[in-house]
Amino acid sequence: MIDVLDYVMLFFLAATAIGIVRLRGLIAVVMLSGIYSLLAASLFVILDAPDVALTEAAVGVGAATVLMLGTVALTTREEKPVRFRPLPLVVVVVTGIVLIYGTLSLPPFGAADVPARLHVSPLYLAEGYEQTGVPNIVTAVLASYRGFDTLGEVVVIMAAGVGVIALLAGRRSGQGEKGE
Amino acid sequence: MFIAAALGLLVTMAMALARAYLGPTIYDRILAVNVFGTKTVLMIAIVGFLTDRPEFLDVALVYALINFIGVIAALKVFKYGDLGADGSRREEGLGK
Numbered sequence: 001m002i003d004v005l006d007y008v009m010l011f012f013l014a015a016t017a018i019g020i021v022r023l024r025g026l027i028a029v030v031m032l033s034g035i036y037s038l039l040a041a042s043l044f045v046i047l048d049a050p051d052v053a054l055t056e057a058a059v060g061v062g063a064a065t066v067l068m069l070g071t072v073a074l075t076t077r078e079e080k081p082v083r084f085r086p087l088p089l090v091v092v093v094v095t096g097i098v099l100i101y102g103t104l105s106l107p108p109f110g111a112a113d114v115p116a117r118l119h120v121s122p123l124y125l126a127e128g129y130e131q132t133g134v135p136n137i138v139t140a141v142l143a144s145y146r147g148f149d150t151l152g153e154v155v156v157i158m159a160a161g162v163g164v165i166a167l168l169a170g171r172r173s174g175q176g177e178k179g180e
Numbered sequence: 181m182f183i184a185a186a187l188g189l190l191v192t193m194a195m196a197l198a199r200a201y202l203g204p205t206i207y208d209r210i211l212a213v214n215v216f217g218t219k220t221v222l223m224i225a226i227v228g229f230l231t232d233r234p235e236f237l238d239v240a241l242v243y244a245l246i247n248f249i250g251v252i253a254a255l256k257v258f259k260y261g262d263l264g265a266d267g268s269r270r271e272e273g274l275g276k
Contacts, residue, residue: 002231008190012193012194027209028201028203031210031213034250035200042227045224050236053224054242057246062250066254070257
């Protein structure tokens with residue numbers, strides 16, 4: 001049953017992506033990208049990654065949709081019609097074929113005896129709860145074992161946010177309005 | 181029963197997706213996204229029960245909250261054309 005859900009939702013995902021490419025009204029594209037994020041988040045949940053799914057929902061559906069709506073409000077609502085050019089399509093198709101070919105040599109999904117899962121993963125799984133006290137092992141790895149890594153990511157995101165706020169605040173004060 | 185509910189949800193999701201793609205007005209599309217978010221919440225809850233892990237209900241709750249905030253933000257942009265509007269101005273938004 002979960003397999004059926006997977007396939008149908010992957011089909012929805014592909015249909016949404018094609019819709020995003022084909023539609024020219026940018027507001028509709030923003031709405032469809034919100035649906036895309038919701039679908040991706042659902043698939044993360046089905047794949048047992050509720051943490052990633054929460055992040056995807058908060059960032060993809062919440063923040064990204066609002067930011068893109070703000071961008072549309074500041075710029076334009078219609079995408080300019082583009083002439084069909086074959087070269088980008090060829091590049092994308094060839095890259096996709098190469099990537100799919102690369103996945104053929106990957107170990108099967110969930111295999112336990114691959115090098116990536118023999119080094120520290122058993123240690124995390126065996127002692128994660130005692131060492132960190134976090135019930136969810138993914139959260140334990142992200143927030144405790146790789147805490148400095150996560151801290152670096154947070155710093156990058158904060159720098160990006162400060163940059164965007166600086167840009168928008170400058171624009172607002174140029175219009176004589178009080179920035180938000 | 182959960183399987184039947186999941187299949188029904190998939191059908192509803194397909195219809196919401198079609199409305200988001202075809203929707204002649206912006207409000208059709210907003211409503212489609214809102215409906216799709218609600219269906220996602222229900223789908224996550226049902227997946228939780230299908231796989232005997234009802235703790236996914238927490239994730240579903242967070243989704244419901246985020247979905248609400250996102251729709252409010254979208255509607256505000258359409259009404260005022262600006263996310264920073266304080267609501268006292270009656271200027272033309274993106275809606276018309």
